[in-house]
Amino acid sequence: EAGVAQSPRYKIIEKRQSVAFWCNPISGHATLYWYQQILGQGPKLLIQFQNNGVVDDSQLPKDRFSAERLKGVDSTLKIQPAKLEDSAVYLCASSSPQGRNEQFFGPGTRLTVL
């Protein structure tokens, strides 16, 4: 079974630029999550989708971050404009109702903002 796919794996941008990340969850997983993991910290949930609807985006900085999952499968996370403190690994995860609450993570996108 293919895992969660993410791209790009690495991205370096300057502050005030825009960036987008892509995620393809495990086939059949209805729930998709985006996390931000800053060095030395645990992952922090940014947004959770159930199919193409948003379940929780309470910790998403909506003035600069946006995410969509238009067809209920792939998802994109965008940052516009980026700040230095956005440097982190952005992890995508997916889960299914039958999965004992287990979330499967992709390899992440490591973002560096200069």
Added chain:
Amino acid sequence: RKEVEQDPGPFNVPEGATVAFNCTYSNSASQSFFWYRQDCRKEPKLLMSVYSSGNEDGRFTAQLNRASQYISLLIRDSKLSDSATYLCVVLTGGGNKLTFGTGTQLKVEL
């Protein structure tokens, strides 16, 4: 107060040692509990769920104390391959929302 608190370590132990990690959580309504493992520059992966009666998976034992809002992970006979960061994770609410601790780093040495 953080929702999930862990000692960040690092814990440096010799191969074969027994090591224990502790974690506390602040939301008494939390429903489910897990330990995830994260290798350096890799994604987190589920290590084991934590049940109220305590549970064991090979060399790993997890315990939960709901009254004290405390979770533990015991690793016996440590191997070099156990070197990783161990994340304490709590499920709260009806939306399958996981809250992660900062993680405890373990280094097993020869």
